[in-house]
Amino acid sequence: MGAAAVVGLAGWLTARAHRGRAGLALWRRPLPPRVARWARAPGPRRALRTLGLAGLAVALGTLLVASAMPDRLTEPVGLVRAGVMAIGLTSLLAGPVGRLLSPWRLLRPPLRARDPDPAASTGSKGLGPAIPTTLAVAALLIADLDPARLAAGLVGYALLVTAAVAVRGPDWCARGEAFEVVSGLLARLAPVGPDRAARNTLVGRSPLLGIVQSAPRPGLRGVLAAWSAGLAAAAASRADWWGEAATAAGLAPEGLPAIALLLLAAFVLASVVIRAATPRAFLADALVPALAGWTVAIGLTSLPAPDRVLLETVAWSAVLAGHLLSVSAAHRMTTARFDLRAARAVQFPLRLALIAGAAGAAPVVGPG
Structure with missing residues (x-):
């Protein structure tokens, strides 16, 4: 049924294009000036980032208390996972929460970043650094770790990000910090966001507007592959076949080594599929809504x-x-x-991948 809906929509859009009509409307409405000014003011942003720092401290404190007194606090790891899921859902509804809550944005940029030399800034501005950090966060959240080990993993991740920010400046988070990068991708679907055609004015908008207006960035397909790998590993780790395969290999099915191997295999497969489905780099942005849907589904x-x-x-x-x-x-x-004939050819591999993904949804997440 899901695959049939995707095929039906694709056919309807093509038929409308043949008649010279557009697809779904890309509407937008300006926000009241007072709301827009408040959203861009530094004070609220600083307060939110302080809240994010407090949230990180509470998460680590909860895990440490649970490891010291397991009878006092049950399911601390589940609480951390629920917090991560809340960041994702809020990003879909309200914008880039990962950026707004990022405690690393409170750090002052290094001297080199405060007085930039355009001739010396030859480093890549792509999303490549977010690939390993996304895989690392996925491994920590999927593996069955006790509270102390999860706390140690999160502290290690925080120290690595802090070191990167100390060298590269807080803006590095926009392309290297997993929570901020994935939250930013989810925020493209938010009903409130910048309209790039109107100098990034904050508007109420169609869910498609943020996707269609996105500028291609190097490394995006790699980040999408890492994101996909995390979702696939989370779903596969619950399946009976994975438990049997990991046990046969002498590994604990939900242990960190087994989950790391599963993530690596899923990442390689996702990279191949995404490269094949998006022959043009700009099409990678079109995969974000599908991955957002899977993120909500796996979380639920x-x-x-x-x-x-x-x-x-x-x-x-x-x-x-x-x-x-x-x-x-x-x-x-x-x-x-492109013209209509070329457009159909360019998006054909992506449509096939989306049809296959919709067809496989029922056995993974439920009825369909």
Whole structure:
């Protein structure tokens, strides 16, 4: 049923294009000036980043208390995972929460970054640094770690990011810090965000506007592959076949070494699929809605709930909505650059990948 919906939407968009009509509308509405000024003011941003620092301290403190007094606090790791999921969902609804809450944005840039020399700034501005950090965060969240080991992993991650920021400046987070990068990608679907056609004025907008207006960045396909690998590993780690395979190899199915191997294999496979599905680099942005849908679905199905059928139905609906938005975004992006015949050819591999993804949603997240 999901695959049929994707095929149907793709056919409808193509038929409209043949008649000279656009796909889904890219509407936008300016926000009231007072709201826009408040959103861009430094004071609220500084307060939110202080809140983010406090949240990180609370998460680490919770894990340490739980490791010292396990009878006093149950499911501390689940609380940390729920906090991460809340950041993702809030990014979808309200914008780049990962950036707004980033405690590393409170750090002062190094002297070299305060007085930049354009001739010396030859470093890449791509998203490559976010690939290993995204895989590292995924491994920590998926593996079955006790609170003390998870706290140690998060402290190690925080120290690595702090070292990078000390050398490169806080702006490094926008291309290297996993939470900020993935949150920023999810925020492209938020109903409030910048309109690049109007000098980044904050507007209420269509979910597609932030995707269609995105500028291609080097390394994006790698980040999407790492994100996809994390989702695939989270789903596979619950499956019986993975438990049997890991046990046969002498590994604990949910241990960090086994999860790291699973993530690496999923990353290699996702890299190949994404490269094949997006022959033009700009099309990689069209995959963001589909991955957002899968992120919501995997997060929801990991929650304990008395009514699993309702939860799985909502999760499957999120996957389907994400795939439909990806088809619409790809159609908009290709027809804006090519004639209709060439646009169909360019987006054909992506449509095939989205159809396959929608068809595989039911056995992974529930009814469909």
